[in-house]
Amino acid sequence: MxxxxxxxxxxxxxxxxxxxxxxxxxxxxxxxxxxxxxxxxxxxxxxxxxxxxxxxxxxxxxxxxxxxxxxxxxxxxxxxxxxxxxxxxGQLEVTVVERSGQLLLTTGSPYVTAPAAVAEFNPYLPGMALFGVLPGDARWWLGGAFVAALAAAGLYRAWLLACPLVALPLAVGGIDLPVVGLMCLGIVLAGQGRPGRAGLALGAAAALKWTAWPALPVVLALIAVRQGGRPALRYAAVALSTATAAVLPFVFANPSGFYRSVVAFPLGLTDTTSPAASPLPGHLLATYVPGGKVIALVLLAVSALLVAVSLVVRPPGTARAAAARLALGLGLATALMPATRFGYLVYPLVLGAVAYRMPRRGSATATPVALSREKALV
Structure with missing residues (x-):
């Protein structure tokens, strides 16, 4: 009683x-x-x-x-x-992905050679164009990939899907969701002692967007600590070969279009500026403080360096620690980037939720759980 x-x-x-x-x-x-x-x-x-x-x-x-x-x-x-x-x-992101898919089918490259208007830029890596090749609205496939990745990792949670930072992009855009979903899956697989599958998942994420690349060294450190050098090398070989095979052919096919869309546009090196301008610290510094853009970039570089040093000095020994370290790094990057948006907070949110659901010690496997386009903010 x-x-x-x-x-x-x-x-x-x-x-x-x-x-x-x-x-x-x-x-x-x-x-x-x-x-x-x-x-x-x-x-x-x-x-x-x-x-x-x-x-x-x-x-x-x-x-x-x-x-x-x-x-x-x-x-x-x-x-x-x-x-x-x-x-x-929906947001213009959806149109960008769908148009890049059509360009891929018709020209062999998902990039416009000389983009001028915001809608002509495709700041995503070539793998993202696959969601535009599939029939119907790209949001179905983007959201489906996110849910499938979390389910495969054993991390599906109704409250996570309903969280505004996740629910909003699921409905209006969803570009970052399959990226963070594959990142979570890769971390869980690495914690389960499956370096090859972890490399495949993270290599696929790295072929979608630059934001997945910080996960590669974090998981490399995790596998090296838990399993040793040979599994770490196998993971690195699979991850890099997967990402390279998905990206490099399109770099050679249209180097000018790739550079202008994927490198110059996000860094603000084109005449057309990215409308990603949420009032986070990096954007506020760049906008209102003299020399603020340089200050924000220096702070961003320092934070990245500190996270990199932490991987050497105190590498993560569990998948929980790796997810938390990556959430911290991407949270700092989101806050300090001069061109940023609130939508990027989905990365530290989902990775933090993954870390929360994992055991603190011992095995790092995931615990089962219950149950007209607008302007792009790339």
């Missing part, structure tokens, strides 16, 4: 916390709907706000918490995604 009462009290406390979490998400969604000048964001904010509100009401009962999570996922992901796809609304 006493244990049953303790369990009931614990469930009531969890329900109260979850109720406040969903209520807070509803406020965030509605604030985005009021503040954003992007149509898809406003649609998502209104629909998701209603879904979160329903979830908050359902979470009032301890036994209704699963129903609350279902309502949150349906209201924040499924309904707005279907609505936006049906209406043909």
């Amino acid at each position: 006493a244990k049953r009462r303790e369990r009931y009290v614990r469930d009531i406390r969890y329900a109260a916390r979850e109720r406040y979490v969903w209520a807070g998400c509803a406020v965030v969604a509605l604030m985005l709907a009021l503040a954003s000048d992007l149509g898809p964001h406003r649609v998502w904010g209104v629909v998701a706000g209603a879904g979160y509100a329903v979830a908050a009401v359902l979470a009032c009962g301890a036994r209704s918490r699963p129903a609350a999570r279902v309502a949150a996922v349906a209201g924040a992901v499924v309904v707005p995604l279907v609505s936006l796809v049906t209406a043909g609304l």
